[in-house]
Amino acid sequence: MKFVRIAVLSLILITSYNCKEAKKEANEAAEEMEETMEAIEEEVMVETIAFKMEPKSDSNVEGEVTFTEENGMVVMKASFSGLTPGEHAIHIHEKADCSAADGTSTGGHWNPTAEPHGKWGESEGYHRGDIGNLTADADGNATVEFKTDLWCIGCEDETKNIVGKAVIVHRGTDDFTTQPTGAAGARVSCTGIIQ
Numbered sequence: 001m002k003f004v005r006i007a008v009l010s011l012i013l014i015t016s017y018n019c020k021e022a023k024k025e026a027n028e029a030a031e032e033m034e035e036t037m038e039a040i041e042e043e044v045m046v047e048t049i050a051f052k053m054e055p056k057s058d059s060n061v062e063g064e065v066t067f068t069e070e071n072g073m074v075v076m077k078a079s080f081s082g083l084t085p086g087e088h089a090i091h092i093h094e095k096a097d098c099s100a101a102d103g104t105s106t107g108g109h110w111n112p113t114a115e116p117h118g119k120w121g122e123s124e125g126y127h128r129g130d131i132g133n134l135t136a137d138a139d140g141n142a143t144v145e146f147k148t149d150l151w152c153i154g155c156e157d158e159t160k161n162i163v164g165k166a167v168i169v170h171r172g173t174d175d176f177t178t179q180p181t182g183a184a185g186a187r188v189s190c191t192g193i194i195q
């Protein structure tokens, strides 16, 4: 009897030890899986594309622009040099083609929702490319930061997809009323937005 009791006891001990080990292993595996999933998610959800802006229309306006998409929000950051001090229009135009010396190969404003030209966010309507005006300092330098959930980088929705379009900076100021351009004058800097 005593022998049987010891045997049963040791069986219980062995079983519970094995269970604990198995549980520990399962927990470790789950943790590892979670870490991998987080890494994958981060890779998929944050995308950055960067471009150099080239001078157009005999200007010296150079710059850099980046677009970063995270959780459905696109942030544009840009910096420019070689501008005249003051306000200059900056838009997204409809074609990623900066080949023309005056930048007109990029076409008109990107306007996938067929709205009138205007100030971003106004109820009267605005183009999805109507970023607005930037302000250059006395040295001709300017920075821009712009954020919207109405853009995406390479998604299926063509009312949001900025890939295949162009960034244009103009010599003049966007008056937000002249149709369909804002009367911003010559195009002084250009880049295609290519993924």
Ligand SMILES: [Cu+2]
Binding pocket: 089, 090, 091, 092, 093, 109, 168, 170, 184
């Ligand atoms: Cu423009």
